[in-house]
Amino acid sequence: MVLSAKTFATVIGSGPNGLTAAIELASAGVKVTVHEDNHLIGGSARTAELTLPGFHHDICSAVHPLAVSSPCFERYPLANYGLEWIHPDAPLAHPFDDGTAVILERSLDQTCVHLGPDGEAWRRLFEPLVEAWPRLRHDLLGPPIHIPAAPLAFARFGLNAIRPARALAESQFREARTRALFAGIAAHSALPLEGRPSAAFGLVLGTAAHAVGWPIPKNGAQRITNALAGHLRALGGDIRTRSRITTLPDGGVTLCDVTPRQFLPLAAERLPASYRKLLAAYRYGPGVFKLDWALSAPIPWSAADCRRAGTVHVGGTLDEIADWETRLEGKPFVLVAQPTLFDPSRAPQARHIAWAYCHVRNASAVDLTDAIESQVERFAPGFRSRILGRHVLTAPALEYHNMNLVGGDINGGAMDLRQLRVRSTRLRYRTPLRDVYLCSSSTPPGGAVHGMCGYHAAQAALRRLPRLR
Numbered sequence: 001m002v003l004s005a006k007t008f009a010t011v012i013g014s015g016p017n018g019l020t021a022a023i024e025l026a027s028a029g030v031k032v033t034v035h036e037d038n039h040l041i042g043g044s045a046r047t048a049e050l051t052l053p054g055f056h057h058d059i060c061s062a063v064h065p066l067a068v069s070s071p072c073f074e075r076y077p078l079a080n081y082g083l084e085w086i087h088p089d090a091p092l093a094h095p096f097d098d099g100t101a102v103i104l105e106r107s108l109d110q111t112c113v114h115l116g117p118d119g120e121a122w123r124r125l126f127e128p129l130v131e132a133w134p135r136l137r138h139d140l141l142g143p144p145i146h147i148p149a150a151p152l153a154f155a156r157f158g159l160n161a162i163r164p165a166r167a168l169a170e171s172q173f174r175e176a177r178t179r180a181l182f183a184g185i186a187a188h189s190a191l192p193l194e195g196r197p198s199a200a201f202g203l204v205l206g207t208a209a210h211a212v213g214w215p216i217p218k219n220g221a222q223r224i225t226n227a228l229a230g231h232l233r234a235l236g237g238d239i240r241t242r243s244r245i246t247t248l249p250d251g252g253v254t255l256c257d258v259t260p261r262q263f264l265p266l267a268a269e270r271l272p273a274s275y276r277k278l279l280a281a282y283r284y285g286p287g288v289f290k291l292d293w294a295l296s297a298p299i300p301w302s303a304a305d306c307r308r309a310g311t312v313h314v315g316g317t318l319d320e321i322a323d324w325e326t327r328l329e330g331k332p333f334v335l336v337a338q339p340t341l342f343d344p345s346r347a348p349q350a351r352h353i354a355w356a357y358c359h360v361r362n363a364s365a366v367d368l369t370d371a372i373e374s375q376v377e378r379f380a381p382g383f384r385s386r387i388l389g390r391h392v393l394t395a396p397a398l399e400y401h402n403m404n405l406v407g408g409d410i411n412g413g414a415m416d417l418r419q420l421r422v423r424s425t426r427l428r429y430r431t432p433l434r435d436v437y438l439c440s441s442s443t444p445p446g447g448a449v450h451g452m453c454g455y456h457a458a459q460a461a462l463r464r465l466p467r468l469r
């Protein structure tokens with residue numbers, strides 16, 4: 001069976017999910033055109049000289065455990081289009097005020113040794129998930145309803161994932177350092193650590209660190225985008241930049257790499273009132289305040305081991321991290337990436353870049369440059385003296401740069417349980433309009449660069465397309 005030669009598709013938005021949806025459709029013989037509002041493709045997977053000439057910064061995504069876990073990316077010949085993964089010596093470091101740090105190693109055994117009295121508890125929590133990862137990732141990145149590929153591990157994951165990160169950390173670990181390590185990973189959820197299911201993020205990203213690492217693309221995140229676009233073009237797909245779509249096109253199938261906030265005006269009166277109400281009630285999570293630095297030398301961490309890690313979680317203890325993620329006031333919990341320690345191509349010789357962000361209230365224009373730099377300075381005295389240039393993105397500036405980042409929310413919407421239910425039932429790709437699908441990170445399985453929202457949306461569309469016998 002082949003698709004009707006008349007079948008054509010419009011994809012609105014060229015983020016990783018839009019490009020993946022386009023690849024899936026083009027692979028099935030559909031004539032695809034991707035329309036991108038921006039002058040550059042890639043949505044939140046782009047790289048640019050934000051500070052000084054020769055310093056190549058990731059504007060948004062930087063570290064990609066879920067891209068290397070993605071069942072669809074692994075089927076694409078992305079290496080042929082220039083994508084090369086670099087694995088830092090260790091995925092993550094978490095420094096403390098006493099000048100030491102806990103290192104999350106690729107090796108589970110080595111990590112357990114570092115964690116001393118908590119080593120066995122860490123192993124009990126993670127080992128079954130790490131062993132099951134080759135199958136479990138299909139469940140975690142799968143559509144909401146599916147036959148589990150790793151039923152036991154998925155059930156074990158679910159029991160702990162549903163818990164608040166604080167409760168899980170305090171019940172499993174005795175040491176303040178281990179609790180802090182888990183809290184920092186779980187804080188990627190952008191949820192209060194007392195909220196459900198913040199533990200899920202600690203488990204997924206912690207497991208991925210051991211199973212596949214937290215790699216960075218050589219030359220930056222733009223390489224993921226360029227590789228997806230190269231593959232798409234080879235399949236006959238067309239990409240148009242500076243092409244903002246304001247109303248849904250007539251005819252063909254349409255996949256929208258947009259969040260509910262933008263879908264509402266796109267579809268406007270064509271939508272039934274109940275669905276319009278659902279979209280209007282959709283909630284966004286905290287925003288992000290982002291900083292990029294051009295540096296004269298690496299960040300001078302007091303704990304020298306931090307230089308072995310691609311990512312450093314800066315914020316101290318579980319209580320401190322939890323306090324920031326709940327109140328978004330005080331001392332920020334900061335995620336730092338230091339790519340040039342492992343990829344010198346990103347800066348002039350002997351120079352460095354670093355990437356950092358923290359959560360802020362949605363749409364807050366607050367400038368946390370000083371607060372973030374003070375936190376880095378706390379664990380790396382002398383850091384400020386190495387700054388050659390900096391680039392600041394407040395939450396509204398992020399939205400200006402990419403409409404999908406509503407109020408600076410980088411996850412396509414709030415990740416709390418109530419909204420996850422909405423995302424996995426009412427935003428399951430199909431919309432009430434025939435041949436119109438949502439494919440952004442607001443749909444399951446959610447945020448991060450993995451393309452699986454686009455993949456599942458395209459499969460849903462392909463199931464309904466006319467075929468020739």
Ligand SMILES: Cc1cc2nc3c(=O)[nH]c(=O)nc-3n(C[C@H](O)[C@H](O)[C@H](O)COP(=O)(O)OP(=O)(O)OC[C@H]3O[C@@H](n4cnc5c(N)ncnc54)[C@H](O)[C@@H]3O)c2cc1C
Nearest residue numbers: 013015016017037043044060061062063245404441448449
């Ligand atoms: C600061 C930041 C840090 C991040 N860090 C990481 C990380 O380290 N690792 C990771 O895996 N993920 C990270 N993420 C998340 C990740 O980048 C996103 O989850 C992912 O890019 C979502 O992909 P998407 O295709 O759904 O949407 P996006 O990447 O947001 O792309 C949507 C695209 O659609 C376009 N568009 C929207 N409306 C229209 C329209 N009407 N007409 C035409 N074009 C339109 C937009 O311009 C945009 O280019 C980060 C995100 C941000 C912002």
